């Protein structure tokens with residue numbers, strides 16, 4: 001049996017972020033994954049500024065290594081396409097000027113196949129003196145004992161830890177069985193992803209594209225450009241709507257690519273590579289209890305995906321960092337009680353609460369195509385509102401303001 005202070009289950013972005021932060025704090029930990037890396041994870045492959053900020057906080061050298069990696073594409077913003085086809089481009093930096101060479105030196109987002117990105121993170125873990133990584137170990141049993149958690153895997157693998165960080169993704173059995181959090185179709189998205197080659201018409205600055213097509217509402221279709229002319233193409237829709245409308249998302253994706261009057265032109269010479277695969281997105285549109293005696297949930301296991309954009313990697317990183325900070329505090333005070341761990345819930349609320357609530361409002365809003373079209377029209381023609389949305393990617397205070405109706409009235413009336 002292995003003994004450790006902290007055991008992390010799952011070495012995806014959330015688990016890797018927790019381990020890298022613990023290593024930085026000089027705390028020994030063990031991280032276990034059922035997969036052997038490199039492994040695929042069905043995803044849109046979009047990495048926002050949150051990921052880069054998080055990695056920079058751990059060690060700017062990691063970002064330098066990522067910047068030099070050939071497997072990712074630099075991206076400078078998001079293109080929203082409303083049901084009436086009106087489009088709005090929002091750059092990730094407020095002063096982004098595509099003709100300014102200095103601005104292009106530092107992209108704020110990347111698109112990067114998870115096969116490569118997650119393997120990059122695992123390689124970073126291997127550099128860490130305080131991290132012990134085990135691959136190919138499927139954890140299937142958790143036993144709370146008086147002095148720690150006994151974590152057991154198939155084939156007799158056993159770890160005893162004072163504290164566990166559960167980072168094993170959307171289908172975590174711990175989340176259901178121990179934390180008592182269950183999938184609710186109105187707080188869950190079903191997503192499918194395909195890789196295509198030779199899609200045309202992508203933005204010159206590699207903006208990722210979210211298309212809110214009338215035929216697909218309340219779902220959305222995305223095209224995220226990848227290196228070498230590739231693209232990650234997918235469809236996401238609230239599970240409640242998928243069930244109610246009895247929609248087959250794979251057929252829906254193929255239908256858009258082959259028959260949508262605008263999209264089909266861009267796929268005229270495109271080729272599908274591999275299969276079209278689906279996976280769940282547990283949304284943070286509902287506040288949940290994500291800690292308990294000697295444990296914390298992070299990333300998808302904690303239901304932290306942004307309900308509007310479907311972005312989960314950034315929040316997995318943020319929660320990994322907050323969990324590592326809580327672990328340090330609990331170890332220092334030798335207090336792993338549920339009451340002590342609840343501080344982690346408060347920290348998650350402080351850092352992500354306002355943003356998740358705003359995104360939940362926006363998610364509801366897109367059900368109304370006319371409102372959405374009008375909103376995009378107003379935003380495109382209102383310099384201040386456009387700037388506000390650009391800043392939203394960086395500034396939490398701006399996001400908080402966005403929750404107040406008076407804020408929009410002030411802007412529209414130019415007050």
Ligand SMILES: Cc1cc2nc3c(=O)[nH]c(=O)nc-3n(C[C@H](O)[C@H](O)[C@H](O)COP(=O)(O)OP(=O)(O)OC[C@H]3O[C@@H](n4cnc5c(N)ncnc54)[C@H](O)[C@@H]3O)c2cc1C
Pocket residue numbers: 009010011012013014015032033034035041042043044045046047048137138139140167168169170191192193234278279280281298299300301305310311312313314316
């Ligand atoms: C179709 C789709 C598109 C998406 N697009 C985007 C996007 O563009 N940008 C974005 O930011 N997010 C996107 N997301 C969300 C993103 O993929 C997740 O939020 C992110 O992967 C969460 O990271 P994680 O570390 O919590 O979980 P995961 O990445 O799922 O990692 C969990 C790890 O745990 C391991 N594991 C599972 N069970 C066990 C076990 N029993 N024992 C040991 N190990 C185990 C797995 O092998 C895996 O490595 C998308 C999701 C989907 C489904």
